[in-house]
Amino acid sequence: MGENAGARAKRADARRNEKTLLDAASAVFVDSGVDAPVRDIATRAGVGVGTIYRHFPTRADLIIAVYRHQVEACADAGPKLLADNDSPHAALARWIDLFVDFLVTKHGLAGIMQSDHSGFEALHAYFLERLVPVCTELLDAAAKAGEIHTDLEAVHLMRGVGNLCIGAEADDSYDARRLAGLLITGLRQAE
Amino acid sequence: MGENAGARAKRADARRNEKTLLDAASAVFVDSGVDAPVRDIATRAGVGVGTIYRHFPTRADLIIAVYRHQVEACADAGPKLLADNDSPHAALARWIDLFVDFLVTKHGLAGIMQSDHSGFEALHAYFLERLVPVCTELLDAAAKAGEIHTDLEAVHLMRGVGNLCIGAEADDSYDARRLAGLLITGLRQAE
DNA sequence: TAACTATACGGAACAATGTTCCGCTTGTCT
DNA sequence: AGACAAGCGGAACATTGTTCCGTATAGTTA
Secondary structure: OOOOOOOOOOOHHHHHHHHHHHHHHHHHHHHHOOOOOHHHHHHHHOOOHHHHHHHOOOHHHHHHHHHHHHHHHHHHHHHHHHHHOOOHHHHHHHHHHHHHHHHHHOOOHHHHOOOOOOOOHHHHHHHHHHHHHHHHHHHHHHHHOOOOOOOOOHHHHHHHHHHHOOOHHHOOOOOHHHHHHHHHHHHHOOO | OOOOOOOOOOOHHHHHHHHHHHHHHHHHHHHHOOOOOHHHHHHHHOOOHHHHHHHOOOHHHHHHHHHHHHHHHHHHHHHHHHHHOOOHHHHHHHHHHHHHHHHHHOOOHHHHOOOOOOOOHHHHHHHHHHHHHHHHHHHHHHHHOOOOOOOOOHHHHHHHHHHHOOOHHHOOOOOHHHHHHHHHHHHHOOO
């Protein structure tokens, strides 16, 4: 059976609107940050708010959709870095830099990733599902090479790094990359 | 002239209400976290919301008032730790532990400390004003002893540590203290 | 092409929350 | 006791995310 078994195809206007919405959201996020009101996105796209919610059940789903590509790219970069670097620890450090750069350039995204932030469980879950395995691979490789401590799980490292990025884009003097780097450096320190 | 020159004394009921409010807020914060709605605090205190806003112009001011004592205690602990420890770096590490413990035990407080979080500038400013000088003192001592890098300002370290604490109380397996410790360890690492 | 129906749409309406406003109450002072 | 500033309660306003439903329309069929 085909790829749409049991599900009717979307109407043409619906498909068009979905793309319009993604573009509008993307633009608004750049202008006003990820916290921008849903209404602003609807206005920019020239549709009603109802239309947004039909396509994306929740604001978080819209955010996920907008950034899916970049998250995938970050995930894909992990194995590549591992292959290109002699030291797994160095690969880890670079991958973390990538992750930090991604978060910092998305006004407010890091702040929303907090697990306790209600209503964004889906966003949180997606990020973790996609990136934690990659981070685990890097950590395991570094551990196997005897470069780091083995008592920190990938989830917690990622969460820590994510937290470090909060508010970074609002203040040039605050260097999230530097702090995340300190974390990774600390991981290598001998007892 | 006396300590109230030019300012009339508060009415007795007003003074009573202020204390009632602080107690109620403190209790509600423990039960429901720092994000608890203003109305809940008003109800618990048995007053109208207007009364809260007359005493504390903004939710942030109420939060500051509730935790002022503990922030002062944390600030005072800095010099003491410096005096009691042979290694300034060790003193710094312990002081950071103190700071982390304070934030983590206040449900949601760390999350609110983010500078970009609008409406909480006063809270943010108070924390920094009071604690950054202490942290600077510790950092300077450690730098003088040649124990750490000197290129990280106290503001940024504190902000990073504060960020690391976000959401920590909601998840037992996430150990903010451990991550903050990693940061401090990383600070000592030689190039 | 003209009707028909499932799909999609717009935006008013609802709920939660911070904050402001104002008519009424109550200490305090004489 | 009377006057009046200080204080109070809570309705009302503004800003969000989200839901709902009457209306419009794309795609299908006669």
